[in-house]
Amino acid sequence: MRILVINPGSTSTKVAAYENERCLWKTGIDHSSQEIKRFARVGDQYEYRIAAVLETLALKDDSLDTFNAIAGRGGLLNPLIGGTYLVDDNLVHILQNAPGGEHASNLGGIIAYHLGQRVKVPAFIVDPVAVDEMEPLARLSGLPELPRLSQSHALNMKAVARKVAHKMGKNYQDVNLIVAHLGGGISVAPHYKGRMIDVNNGNNEGPFSVERCGTLPAYQLVKLCFSGKYREGEILTKILKEGGMFAYLNTKDARLVEKRINEGDSQAKLVLEALCYQVAKEIGAMATVLSGNVDRIVLTGGLAYSNFITQEITRRVSFIASVEVVPGEEEMEALALGALRVLQGEEQALVYQG
Numbered sequence: 175m176r177i178l179v180i181n182p183g184s185t186s187t188k189v190a191a192y193e194n195e196r197c198l199w200k201t202g203i204d205h206s207s208q209e210i211k212r213f214a215r216v217g218d219q220y221e222y223r224i225a226a227v228l229e230t231l232a233l234k235d236d237s238l239d240t241f242n243a244i245a246g247r248g249g250l251l252n253p254l255i256g257g258t259y260l261v262d263d264n265l266v267h268i269l270q271n272a273p274g275g276e277h278a279s280n281l282g283g284i285i286a287y288h289l290g291q292r293v294k295v296p297a298f299i300v301d302p303v304a305v306d307e308m309e310p311l312a313r314l315s316g317l318p319e320l321p322r323l324s325q326s327h328a329l330n331m332k333a334v335a336r337k338v339a340h341k342m343g344k345n346y347q348d349v350n351l352i353v354a355h356l357g358g359g360i361s362v363a364p365h366y367k368g369r370m371i372d373v374n375n376g377n378n379e380g381p382f383s384v385e386r387c388g389t390l391p392a393y394q395l396v397k398l399c400f401s402g403k404y405r406e407g408e409i410l411t412k413i414l415k416e417g418g419m420f421a422y423l424n425t426k427d428a429r430l431v432e433k434r435i436n437e438g439d440s441q442a443k444l445v446l447e448a449l450c451y452q453v454a455k456e457i458g459a460m461a462t463v464l465s466g467n468v469d470r471i472v473l474t475g476g477l478a479y480s481n482f483i484t485q486e487i488t489r490r491v492s493f494i495a496s497v498e499v500v501p502g503e504e505e506m507e508a509l510a511l512g513a514l515r516v517l518q519g520e521e522q523a524l525v526y527q528g
């Protein structure tokens with residue numbers, strides 16, 4: 175079986191071709207902020223990104239009509255259980271209108287659907303951002319109108335969790351893990367016997383990330399919103415795109431920050447240490463969700479390539495459980511394998527009811 179995998183991010187589209195479990199090729203297409211700025215809404219970018227994917231296929235000397243399915247990263251839908259979902263008319267319409275919020279991952283299903291239609295093969299999304307396996311207890315925020323929402327890097331966290339469990343000689347369903355995805359956004363989740371029973375919302379709760387604020391002091395945030403200095407969109411940009419490390423140091427690149435630290439920049443050191451401190455605190459909180467029964471703590475995502483970051487977090491949390499570092503992400507493989515499980519009849523594709 176051949177599967178084409180599409181993973182759109184805010185500034186790039188990753189594309190890969192798989193033959194069963196084997197990756198044939200993988201590449202990233204960069205989109206400049208000028209190009210992206212032309213589109214009022216994320217959903218409007220799909221034709222532009224499809225053209226880029228088709229160009230990539232041509233460059234790779236590959237052809238759309240050789241694929242048995244297209245798998246795309248899924249986005250901000252209503253809360254749903256993990257698994258592989260068929261992208262049908264209804265789902266593509268919902269992703270296009272983005273009632274759950276604008277996010278580049280919404281484009282994964284849209285692009286997969288349109289490419290699939292061209293060559294009459296199914297399109298799937300796998301473990302979308304909105305995967306929700308939270309316990310009822312975890313949903314209360316303290317204000318009934320504002321229930322906590324499960325929005326996370328579920329795709330990578332579950333793929334990496336399966337791998338770590340396998341390395342331990344166990345099934346994902348037999349272990350308790352705390353997985354911290356440390357990327358553009360940060361998600362920290364306790365995985366209790368194969369279910370993500372709590373997680374900070376990777377967009378606006380928990381630790382600050384390289385570009386997002388994480389949890390903010392609520393009273394001061396309300397005052398800022400009503401200060402008359404900012405429009406709603408400007409505040410949202412501060413929270414989602416220009417907060418966290420970027421707000422303090424004017425860069426989202428942790429490699430540059432490490433370089434500044436090595437050159438003696440004490441503010442850079444303080445900020446990166448604070449990011450690690452907040453991640454460690456979140457891991458500690460999630461250990462209480464598992465009543466301390468934690469088999470492994472897993473650090474993954476782009477920031478897990480950094481020794482400074484993994485050491486700084488590990489020294490604070492290793493009293494809870496041993497720490498496994500799985501740098502980068504396994505999203506492309508997870509998308510391919512999710513589609514493959516359905517094509518091979520191991521799993522039935524779920525249908526999103528919306």
Ligand SMILES: Nc1ncnc2c1ncn2[C@@H]1O[C@H](COP(=O)(O)OP(=O)(O)O)[C@@H](O)[C@H]1O
Nearest residue numbers: 357358359384426427428429475476477479480
């Ligand atoms: N080798 C590395 N050392 C330190 N930081 C890294 C390294 N590689 C990537 N990063 C950092 O990881 C962050 C991006 O993580 P990534 O998982 O690629 O995010 P996303 O996929 O959400 O865009 C950036 O701050 C980047 O600088």
Ligand SMILES: CCCC(=O)OP(=O)(O)O
Nearest residue numbers: 325326327358359376377
């Ligand atoms: C809301 C969690 C998903 C997410 O933030 O993905 P990116 O880091 O890829 O934007």
